[in-house]
Amino acid sequence: MSNTLLDLVVSDTSRQRVKSIEEVSPDYTAAELVQGLLQELGLATHDHSGRSYSYHAFNRREARHLGANERIGDACETGDWLVLQPEVNAAQGLE
């Protein structure tokens, strides 16, 4: 459990857009951090009908998805790489 500020690496799911984030408060929840990172990474937040996408943060070191309410200071260490992964549909609605 960490109570100091953390330095992390974050990316989209393909790792083709990567950012370093520094001085992250350990008291943020995973959901709060993910929400703050979507705009930073230029990721889509809604589907075409306006519904919000559900993104999960995958910690590469531990090879697991963080729970939405997990405290970042408990789930991460400085240097960890979080991958933001959405749940998305391909569907047959013809235009």
Add this chain to the structure above:
Amino acid sequence: MVTNRYKYAIEMYRDDGTNLGQVPVEMDPQPALEWTWLTGLRRNKLELSDGTGSSAVLPVWHREVGEPYIEGFRVTILSDEDDGITEDFSTLYFKREADQARLNLIASKRLRKDETVRYVTLAFLNDAHAMPAARPQFKTREAPPDIRIVESDFGSFVNRSQLEGEVTTEDIPIVIPRRILDETRELALASRDKETGGVLIGHLHRDRTVPEVFVEVTAQIKAAHAVADAARLTFTPDTWSAVQAAVDLRGEGETWVAWWHSHVPVGVSCKDCPEEKRAVCPLVNGFFSQDDRQLHRTVFFKAFASALTLSLKDEGDGSEITHKLYGWRHGVIEPRGFYVLNNGLSTSGGERHAERQP
């Protein structure tokens, strides 16, 4: 940092010139930024490490009627070692928003279904100082993407391939081995009544002598942990983790270059359908739905990324399948052609060396 100080709107007109009003649109600059970045890479003006970080988006005012009407907008990405790259985008960039605005007018009974509309696009300085939503505070800086680029001979790939469909000079060339098309076909046939799909991985190549950057697909990874029915395929966070685990296990330094999925004929029997209807049927000839477009924007936002669809034609044995490829062109997703690499030929012959950026 992306500088984009304007907000955009669409003004709709009936064919007889009646003004139907203005609709604000939420402009998504990312596809335009990615297209500009790829253009810079293809012209030897940018490197992978340049990213899209230092960039600006500005309206191009209409030459005849002037501000606030626009002919399009201009994206500039600055480079550490060069003047950078500038690309212009037409108002076609806003076509999806205009189509949606038209549907909204029909829903509100201000427009009949059979009426067509014209639209013009406007831009206004966004001088509203809205309170930003409470967001976590931290410092950020761009880091190099997990992509490598392989210096290769473009001609050695083209000479061993057949062109399927039309590739314009604006399209980044994409090479897909026939064996991978066959694999996706077999998986789609095996799935039959449900959609199936996966991710295509491969390498980004650069031939500085042309100059050109192109994509080579090297493998397909079937979507594990996906949820499928006859009309929908849901890629879950576990799907993406499994794909990356497979890429890491292969250890070839591949990156995600495309995705694929099948469309099955839902309650449609093609054998009972007249030939003239089949000729124009999107279920048979391939289509890219709104959901497909949004998935592509969400996960496959790099301008070199494409999407392969397989449409099954139900002739009783279900054996006929149409492949169709879609990709980014000027920030908009369009159908496009690709090169099919013949089976039994190694793709390594054209490689000079690989480099990771930076």
